Amino acid sequence: MAITLYHCHEARSMRSLWLLHELGLEFELVVMPFDTRALRTPEYLAIHPLGRVPCLIDGGTKLFESGAITQYLCETYDPAGLGRSADHPERAEWLQWLHYAETIAVHGASLVQQFIVIQDDAQRSPLVQKLESKRLEKSIEVVDTTLRDREYLLASGFSAVDVAVGYSLHLGRAWTALEAFPRVNAYYQRLSARPAFQTSLPDRGAGSPLEGRP
Ligand SMILES: N[C@@H](CCC(=O)N[C@@H](CS)C(=O)NCC(=O)O)C(=O)O
Incomplete structure (x- = not known):
């Protein structure tokens, strides 16, 4: 099934991007500018009702909230690895x-x-x-x-x-x-x-709101 992640550089969606890399999953990445003009278009509001990131589409499943995406990806694609199942002591x-x-x-x-x-x-x-x-x-x-x-x-x-x-x-x-x-x-x-963290960082000058911060 095809996975698509909507992402802004170094925003909460970096959690989902980093995790997708940790899990070694294939996905399409849609990078959006951290700018309400891009995030509040009717097209994107139809995907995320607040026009925020992340949003993940996996076949017929559409999910926003990075915490929910973390849990969904672990439970769907890696139950015994980076997640912890309902009966796990942790x-x-x-x-x-x-x-x-x-x-x-x-x-x-x-x-x-x-x-x-x-x-x-x-x-x-x-x-x-x-x-x-x-x-x-x-x-x-x-x-x-x-x-x-x-x-x-x-x-x-x-x-x-x-x-x-x-x-x-x-x-x-x-x-x-x-x-x-x-x-x-x-x-x-x-x-x-x-490596999965490093791969999730933007190239320098790619327009992250944290650019220039430590
Ligand atoms: N609790 C949500 C927060 C989502 C959120 O607020 N994302 C920010 C980026 S870190 C955003 O899209 N901001 C753009 C805006 O508010 O216009 C999550 O974890 O996914």
Whole structure:
């Protein structure tokens, strides 16, 4: 069955792209500019009702929400590998981290809005910037504590939730230095060295909103 992923460079859809590469699946990639003029066309709104990314089409199945896409891809194409089935002892933890990835990312996304999307200085809010930065740091601290006794989020090793949270750290590091969290920093280095992660990054100058950030 043909898989298509709608993606903007270094957006939440990077989770789905990175996972598709980890799973070694064949797919068509549709890269869209991170720009409402491209994302809110009637054609794309018919695919994703909010005009956001990611959206995945797999034959007759159409899915948005990166967490749902992670779970769907694991359950459909890799039940015993990067996912954790309903009867697996690590299932609850796997689900927790899958969704915790968004807890981290919403703060990064809010900072993207504050520093990149809002272009008029007068419209930016130093208070929101301060609050969101602090909440981002706190959410990363939880990952740092978890990594005290393990290399990946699950004790059994690398799984799809490292892709989900790994993307959130990739986004978060644009706004807060991961060096302040030594275990998270080492974890991010391990994740970002993976060929599937590297393949999911845009070429320089390809127009990512994070371009020019650390
Ligand atoms: N919770 C959703 C978030 C989707 C989302 O907001 N994506 C952002 C990119 S990171 C987007 O498409 N923004 C474009 C816009 O809001 O115009 C997910 O994980 O898929």
